[in-house]
Amino acid sequence: MPPKAKPRVVYWFRTDLRLHDSPALAAALELKPSVLYPIWTWDPHYVYRARVGPNRWKFLLDCQSDLSTSITELNPKSKLFLIREAPQTLFPKLFKEWKITHLVFEKDTDAYARDRDAEVMQIAKDAGVQVIVKMGRTLYDPDALVQHNHGKPTMSMSQVQAAGKQIGDIARPIPAPTSLPDPGETTLSFAQEKPGPEPDINAIQRDGNEASYSSLAGPNGDFAVPTMEELGLKEATTLHRGGETIALDMLSAIIKNESYTATFEKPKTAPTAFSPQATTLLSPHMHFGSLSCREFYWRVQDVVDAYKKAGKHASEPPTSLTGQLLFRDMYFGAQAKLGYAFGQTYGNPQCRFIPWHLPSEIDTATGLITGRYLTDNATAESYFLRWKEGRTGFPWIDALMRQLRLEGWIHHLGRHAVASFLTRGGCYVDWERGAEVFEEWLIDHEAACNIGNWQWLSCTAFFSQFYRVYSPVAFPAKWDKEGAFVRRYVPELARFDKKYIYEPWKAPIADQKAWGCVIRGDGVKSEEGEYRVYPKPMFDFATQREVCIQGLKNAYKVGLHGNDAKVLDGTWRKLFDDEAEGPTEGNDGPPGAMVEHEDADGHEEVEHVAPPTPKKGKGKTGHKREKIQGTLDRLVTRKKAKT
DNA sequence: ATGTGGGTTGGCTTT
DNA sequence: AAAAGCCAACCCACA
Structure with missing residues (x-):
């Protein structure tokens, strides 16, 4: 040898x-x-x-x-x-x-x-x-969590805790190395294979030429980290900075505050807090691995143990700091078992089927979502765009969405508020649309956690109490009576009296003018004459809340999940009667809630991006939803006409 | 088996 | 001012 x-x-x-x-x-x-x-x-x-x-x-x-x-x-x-x-x-x-x-x-x-x-x-x-x-990457190997959960995806905290108990102790952190071997020769004599950029979903993120694949070792041949300019990317607007050095400093600062570390209860942290925010902001470091979750776990747990030993009361999972990591593991365990299906309704056995507006297009060859969606309803499309762009007319929602776009991070409960608003508690838009926006904008985007949380908030998996709806007025007021958060991120409302800060449309016109901002339009125009402009609310919240609850109630009664044969082949439409929200018109249709492509039986083809032409009623059912929508539209129109 | 209590994070009214 | 009760009612684990 x-x-x-x-x-x-x-x-x-x-x-x-x-x-x-x-x-x-x-x-x-x-x-x-x-x-x-x-x-x-x-x-x-x-x-x-x-x-x-x-x-x-x-x-x-x-x-x-x-x-x-x-x-x-x-x-x-x-x-x-x-x-x-x-x-x-x-x-x-x-x-x-x-x-x-x-x-x-x-x-x-x-x-x-x-x-x-x-x-x-x-x-x-x-x-x-x-x-x-x-x-x-996680406290437990996600595959081990699944294995100890009877081979099933982890869908609740109790399952994670039970499986974790069987797996055993969470590994203690390993010290960083004190030396590293030399690299060898770094000559690259082979030719570079450049990947095709199509489809390039990130073209909209650039305003310059994308040059990721200019050469194997980069423009200077030194294997260096590229600049944003080199990648042709638009300028970053966030002040949050990455890197292990910063992450470890942040962690040290957190655990230095023993009472904060040991008594942390997530539901009690204010989503309206900024500079400083109420939570750790370590999530992007978890995502990129610039901080180890086990390092975090044990540094925190040691503080908690000492705190308890001193006879003081500490918080417990799931609300405690370490509990947050268990949720992360839960979502990783679900994703580990379900794979691609976890990220979509179609074909997902754990995800409830709700006939949302703006459903994803399905590639029937793979059963996977394509990234495009069906604009089944022009009003819903406008709700979605106004939500994304932070011009819904609800200051709490708009402040959060603007913070998200600008800084790439919002508080967990803020995410709840905007996610509930877009899906089951407002717009009745597919959670997959919201998840895509978060994927684009969050600096801490973790596919498993993002998908899981959107399913949670849309009541399609993990959570089901759909009648608990976040109010865009009462909920933020619980945390921030003065409206400081809104004033920070929606500066046009900065001078409004706190009485109207979450519902500025109720302020008398004379006051609006005195405070330098009038409430009108849809938010496209930001100024009118000498006044700034903030939009009117895009719908009556109480009405829309009720529409959503009834839609969810009905969909729960029908009881389909993403892998049900009727969802896969499109015959789910037969089960949804007049009471249903969503694109339920007609009894026949293609798989999922997707658009017809090749059907020759007289169905019209529908464009994915263009606003739809409302179909004339052909079937015996399927008109009530349009009626509901119509009622709502009239209601908003009438309100507009009055003021 | 049917009932019961809990579920990280609701809103509103009453006490 | 904080806490309990109601709303209308979900799923799930457990007894």
Whole structure:
């Protein structure tokens, strides 16, 4: 037997942009490598296929820069090597060129990541490269949670806690390495394979030329972290900054405040608080792995234990700080089992079917949503756009949506408020539309958590008390009587009396003028003469709340889930009578709630983006919804006419 | 089996 | 001023 060659290791950073508490990195170092290449591959899935706004891009680049600096501090010859090619095409060439013996990375149970990693592992096997995968992204391995939950997705906290108990203790954090091996030669003599940019879902995030794949090692040939300009991205507007250094400082500051750490109760933190906000703001660091969730867990738990030992009362999961991590694990466990289906209603056995407005288009070949949607109703489309753009006429909702777009982060209860408003407690728009907006704008967007929370708030999974609706007036007033939050993010209302801050349309015209802002229109115009303009509310909330509750009640009674045969083939329409909200018109239709494509039986084809032409009633049912909508429209019109 | 109590985070009225 | 009760009623675990 020839002497075994010393390991030449590629450490592939993905969801773990840190040096502290990385089980995978520790495993790489245990190999005692002769060379270690810390690399990042530029995945076209992220560049072109996922929705990523400039703020999250910026946070990612921050994390990469900080990590690269930290690596160089441990070994001046090393850094984070960014290689601009898809991992699936890069690795076969890279393994050969750099004579790699081992590939090490952290486990990722996201639906796409599983496909990608399976492919990469096969590539490595073919190349004779040994692969080491370690779990470090969640408290528990999501697959283990599923296994200990009788093979089922984790859909409640009690399931997570029961499964976790069986799995055993949560691993203690591993110290950061104190040294790193040299990288080897970094010559790249092979040709770069550029991925096709189509479809490029992120074109709208750029105002310059996208140059991710200009060359393998970047414009200066030094594998450096790109700039926003280089990627052609629009300027980031958030002040939240990424990187492990900042994350660890933030964590230290939090646990230094022992009573805050030990008595934290999420439902009691104010969603209206800003500078400083009421929660930790560590979620984006969890997402990019610039902070380990286990590091967070144990640093907090140690404070809690000491607090209890001193005889003081500490909070408990699920409302405590560590409880927040258990929710995260719950959503990862659900996603781990359900895969792509978790992110959509269609084909999802856990997700209730509700005939929402603006449903997703389904690719019947794959059963997956395409990213486009059916504009079944022009009013709902306008509700959706006004919600997204922060001009609903409800200051609480608009302030949150503007904060979200500007800063990429809003408080958890703020997310509840806008999500409830868009779906079951206001607009009756599909939760998948809202999830897409959050995916685009949140700097802490975590697919599993985002999807799970949207299902929760839309009462399609995890939660079902749909009659508990968040009021855009009463709810914020509970936290912020003065309306400071609204004044900060909706500055046109800054001078309004607190009596009207959440319902400015009720202020007398003379007062509106005295306060420098008149309430009229739909929010497209921001000024009129000498006055600023803030829109009228886009509907009567109490009326719309009732419409939604009745719609949900009816859909619950019908009792379909995303994998029901009737949902898959479109015959669900037969089960929804006049009382239903949503695009239920007619008894026949294509799968899910999608639009007809190839049916030749006289159905009209409907464009996905253009406002729909209201269909004339052909079937015996399906008109009540339009009637409800009509009633609502008339109601708003009448109100407009009066003032 | 049918009932009961709990479910991270509702709103409104009464006590 | 805080807390309890009602609203109209969901699912689920457990007895």
